[in-house]
Amino acid sequence: MDVTNQFTQNNPTEGNFVMNLIHELERVSSRAPFTGLFNKNYLQKELTQALEQRHAQSQPDSPLYLAIWDIDNFKQVNDTYGHDMGDKILLSVAQALQRGLAPKDGITARFGGDEFMILFHHTNRSCCENLLRAIKDDIDHQTHSSLLCNESTCFRVSISYGLADVHSYDTAAAALHAADQQLYDRKRKIHKKVVT
Numbered sequence: 001m002d003v004t005n006q007f008t009q010n011n012p013t014e015g016n017f018v019m020n021l022i023h024e025l026e027r028v029s030s031r032a033p034f035t036g037l038f039n040k041n042y043l044q045k046e047l048t049q050a051l052e053q054r055h056a057q058s059q060p061d062s063p064l065y066l067a068i069w070d071i072d073n074f075k076q077v078n079d080t081y082g083h084d085m086g087d088k089i090l091l092s093v094a095q096a097l098q099r100g101l102a103p104k105d106g107i108t109a110r111f112g113g114d115e116f117m118i119l120f121h122h123t124n125r126s127c128c129e130n131l132l133r134a135i136k137d138d139i140d141h142q143t144h145s146s147l148l149c150n151e152s153t154c155f156r157v158s159i160s161y162g163l164a165d166v167h168s169y170d171t172a173a174a175a176l177h178a179a180d181q182q183l184y185d186r187k188r189k190i191h192k193k194v195v196t
Contacts, residue, residue: 073157
């Protein structure tokens with residue numbers, strides 16, 4: 001229910017306070033508190049709107065790119081170094097995503113667990129790939145240290161991503177599934193290279 005007019009008719013100052021409060025509540029509810037990135041609900045809403053806009057356009061063939069990330073062997077990090085270390089890794093990944101992607105480039109969200117997503121504003125695949133590779137390079141080269149059994153252990157984590165053109169999908173769920181599939185296809189290719 002929109003109650004804005006109930007507050008703004010009699011007292012303009014009170015109306016400003018209420019509007020500021022509403023905007024702040026919207027901002028807080030769209031963010032994942034731990035990382036400060038946008039949350040799953042916000043990304044799904046933005047993706048749904050972007051898909052609807054693409055379908056409403058006179059040229060609906062313009063691409064729309066969605067990337068999904070996850071941290072390789074994250075369970076092993078938690079099991080070996082503890083959940084506190086896992087939380088530090090999640091924060092370092094979130095910070096690398098924020099550093100590597102300007103607001104004009106797209107929307108970055110923590111989707112859950114060790115999964116992150118980017119809904120790109122760019123319609124140029126090579127531009128999206130360049131940004132993703134630069135962020136991956138930053139994350140993969142970070143050194144993390146943990147105190148384990150009174151010994152300092154240094155280690156690195158790596159991150160994998162999939163990028164999908166999702167403009168032709170009807171729903172956000174279908175688009176998310178396509179990006180997820182790209183991630184696992186890429187992981188399978190990397191695993192094959194390591195094994196052979």
